[in-house]
Amino acid sequence: MSGIVAQNLNRQSGLIKAAEAGGGAWTFISKTTASGDSTISIASGIDSTYGVYLITCKSIHPSNTATEFTINFRDGSTAYDADKVTTYIKIRHAEADDLDNFVYDTGNDATGTGGHLLMENVGNQNDASTSGTIYLYNPSSTTFVKNYICDFHSMAPDPAVADHILSAGYCNVTAAIDGVQFAFDTGNIDSGDFCLYGLST
């Protein structure tokens, strides 16, 4: 790379040379759209290329009502069953203004190889879905446990409640994490988009 292209690297305005593989520190890697799927897997693109990964889940709509939305992690085999420890903090407010709370929910945190609960009680009304983000740190490390931070929101059914779940965890393994899988505890993921981004560090 030479001349004006090279000179313009890292400039913030005007005619610039974009960073490799897409502009800015964030790089879009993949998008997976659900359509009546029992699971959605992101089985590639999570590796040592980036130090931080972000998965955005947009308008994830279940086929069944009052379902639990989970994520699990692949740590070297074909199974999504990495051992983990998680937290689960719930903030709720009902549309009718007759319910509000802010609690740590010991019934929904987890230890073990099962799925990490991202959101409980997701409704399947036409206008209902859950959306949120997952930051996954240094998944390719073979030294450290794998930290991740989740922030999800949903509209619970009957009665309608704004549910906000803050959760986090670490995969308690030193094997690299190279894939993630999403599912509802019953029924299918009828629709929604799952986007994977990498952050240069």
Add this chain to the structure above:
Amino acid sequence: MSGIIAQNVGRRSGLVKGPEAAGGEWTLIQTITSDGSDATISFTSGIDSTYDSYCFQFVNIHAETDDATLKFNGSDDGGSSYDIAKTTNFWDAYHREDGGAAAMGYRVAEDAAQGTGVATLWRNFGNDADAGSSGYLYLFNPSSTTFVKHFISVGVVASSGTYLVHNFMGGYLNTTAAITAMQFSMSADEIQGGSISLYGIG
């Protein structure tokens, strides 16, 4: 705007036209990787009026000493001194790996009330070989000479005693002077691994 410049707006590779007002994207400014024996990690450049907001991303921070706390402070003189008065709030949730304990609460011992010394970012680091802790710290409008400087942080700590600690911290640097540097350290001994990356946003 016309011709090739207009055509290249929004492109993601090659020669592109940058969005107006510097982007709306994250720009990596600097990454500091611990050499394994850092009493402090300091960002003494790159924090200025170029961006409205800044984000520090912490990846696998490893403490020398078990049960240490990750601390921070700001500087208004480019890092000559780190002594900004600050007020913070701090709460966390924890869960033990064996499922034996889990709770959430506000931690009075970790907040700050106008102190000029270091303040807690995240608490209770473990020093097991596989104990790495990660998360982020947003710093808003540090170059303002009108407002105090707000910050928000979330971190996941692989803790002493094999706990997961999910940290939440917010606050403001209570000064109208521009903040031009930030420093991180442990409450005891050194930062013995990991990296911290500074990004400018928008």
